[in-house]
Amino acid sequence: xxxxxxxxxxxxxxxxxxxxxxxxxxGRGHHALLFKTEAGLGSEVLIxxxxxxxxxxxxxxxxxxxxxxxxxxxxxxxxxxFHQLEPIENRDIGVDQVRDVLATLQxxxxxxxxxxxxxxxxxxxxxxxxxxxxxxxxxPHEGVYFLLETDLQAPMMATIQSRCQTWVLHxxxxxIALQWLQMHCPQFSETDIETALRLCHGRPLICKTxxxxxxxxxxxxxxQTFWRFYKNRxxxxxxxxxxxxxxxxxxxxxxxxxxxALKAKMGMTTGWVNHDLDKGIWLFSDALxxxxxxxxxxILCETEKNxxxxxxxxxxxxxxxxxxxxxxxxx
Numbered sequence: 344x345x346x347x348x349x350x351x352x353x354x355x356x357x358x359x360x361x362x363x364x365x366x367x368x369x370g371r372g373h374h375a376l377l378f379k380t381e382a383g384l385g386s387e388v389l390i391x392x393x394x395x396x397x398x399x400x401x402x403x404x405x406x407x408x409x410x411x412x413x414x415x416x417x418x419x420x421x422x423x424x425f426h427q428l429e430p431i432e433n434r435d436i437g438v439d440q441v442r443d444v445l446a447t448l449q450x451x452x453x454x455x456x457x458x459x460x461x462x463x464x465x466x467x468x469x470x471x472x473x474x475x476x477x478x479x480x481x482x483p484h485e486g487v488y489f490l491l492e493t494d495l496q497a498p499m500m501a502t503i504q505s506r507c508q509t510w511v512l513h514x515x516x517x518x519i520a521l522q523w524l525q526m527h528c529p530q531f532s533e534t535d536i537e538t539a540l541r542l543c544h545g546r547p548l549i550c551k552t553x554x555x556x557x558x559x560x561x562x563x564x565x566x567q568t569f570w571r572f573y574k575n576r577x578x579x580x581x582x583x584x585x586x587x588x589x590x591x592x593x594x595x596x597x598x599x600x601x602x603x604a605l606k607a608k609m610g611m612t613t614g615w616v617n618h619d620l621d622k623g624i625w626l627f628s629d630a631l632x633x634x635x636x637x638x639x640x641x642i643l644c645e646t647e648k649n650x651x652x653x654x655x656x657x658x659x660x661x662x663x664x665x666x667x668x669x670x671x672x673x674x
Contacts, residue, residue, distance in 0.1 A: 349418060354523055355515030355547070356389045363393060363510060364405040374483040377465070377491045377499070377507035383546030386512050387463070390490050394459045397488055398422060413456055424456065429463035436462070438471040445479055448487055458487045466497035473500045480506040514545035523547055528554050534619065535559055541616045542599065561589075562596050563620070569597060570623060576674060578666035585662055594647040601640040604628040608636060631673070639673040 352360055366372050380386035392407075395417050399407035407414050416422040426444045428436055444460055462468070468476065480489065480503065491507060493499055514520070517540065524536045524547060531539075531554055539559055543550040553559070565584055572581035585593055599616035600623075606615060607628035617624060628636070646665030650658055 350388050350392075352389060352392055353385045353547070355519045356385070359510070359512065360389060360393065361405055364396060367397070368402075368405065372488075373508035374487065375480050375489040375491065375507040377493065377504060377509045378512060379493055379495045379499075379509060380512040381495050381514065381544075381546060383543065383549030384512055384514060385548055386492065389512070390461060390492055394425060394461055394488075394490060397457045397459050398425060400456050424458040426458070426460045427463065428460065430467045435467045435469045436464070436472050437469060438475050441468070441472045441475045445475065448479065448484055456486070458484075460487070460489045462489065462491045465491040465493040465503075466499055468500070468503070470500070473503050477502055477506070515547065517545065520545060520547040520550070524550060524554070527551055531559075538617070538619050542596070558592070562593075565593055565596060566600060566617075566620065566623070569600070572666070573627070573674060576670045578663055578670060581666055582659065582663055585659075587658070590650060590658060590662070591647060594643055594650075598640060598643045598647075600624065600627070601636055601643065604631070605633060605636040605640065608633045635673050639669055642668050642672065 363376070378386060378390055395407045395414070396402060396405065398413050398417055399411060400413045401408040401411045407417075409418070413422065413424075417425065426447065428440055428444060430436055431440075448458060448460075476489075479487075489507075491503075495511070517537070520540055521533070521536060524531075524540070525533065528536065528551060536550070536554070539550050539554050540547070542559075542562065543553050568581055568584045572578065600620070603615045603617050603620075603624045604627045606612075607624055608631075615621070615624070631639075642665055646661060650661055653661075
């Protein structure tokens with residue numbers, strides 16, 4: 344059972360949602376839409392809301408009516424003309440999954456309206472799955488709409504992408520995200536929320552979790568330990584502070600500290616991530632040359648890249664190597 348849409352749109356989605364629905368209201372909607380997005384933006388809410396609207400039989404402008412039979416089926420998770428494809432047990436989307444859905448499209452819509460196929464993590468379609476889907480995208484059935492969602496950085500088969508209308512869903516402007524987070528995280532100051540947003544690359548939902556899990560304090564403690572590591576040149580001092588599930592985030596904290604120090608070295612006082620740690624950043628910037636700061640930043644990025652790309656390797660060993668290189672090549 345798949346409930347299509349119950350949650351309202353997030354504030355940062357209103358404008359792009361109107362842009363998506365407008366051509367359909369004018370009878371010019373594309374039969375296949377590809378949404379390229381990032382985690383933490385709530386893009387699934389937008390896509391499901393749009394799917395619900397496409398299925399509604401009594402649309403209220405660019406909103407579903409929530410009262411017709413089709414809307415009630417959508418809200419109950421029993422709409423026979425809504426189909427969802429996604430990886431099962433982390434396996435790629437297989438050709439049989441695609442063929443099963445395409446077979447149902449040969450029949451008329453059971454609710455005598457539109458049919459929607461929502462493909463999550465579309466980058467996980469195998470080559471055979473893409474080829475099976477391609478013919479339908481090339482010769483679309485009237486009233487059948489494909490909504491494909493994929494990660495912004497993920498490669499997508501060119502033949503599939505070329506037959507879709509692409510929508511890129513970016514992180515919202517700071518004021519919009521800040522206002523929403525102030526409503527949902529009122530216990531935090533505006534300064535803390537702004538810092539957390541920068542650390543989370545402007546993604547509000549990830550930022551909300553970040554704040555609620557007290558990661559802001561954890562990051563400050565972690566960077567204080569980094570400072571002791573820098574002073575003592577002891578890699579194991581910092582190595583012990585890495586958390587298995589947070590390694591990538593912690594490496595990004597270090598990268599942002601080096602990046603801010605490099606900006607300070609170049610006389611740039613805007614665009615910093617860690618404004619709340621400006622005293623330490625200036626001290627670090629004064630102690631090292633621009634070449635050293637850039638080298639340190641590159642080592643941290645290389646360490647993160649290796650951890651993400653190389654499987655079945657001792658992460659602790661890779662971190663130790665990166666920290667040792669900081670000592671030998673930077674400090």
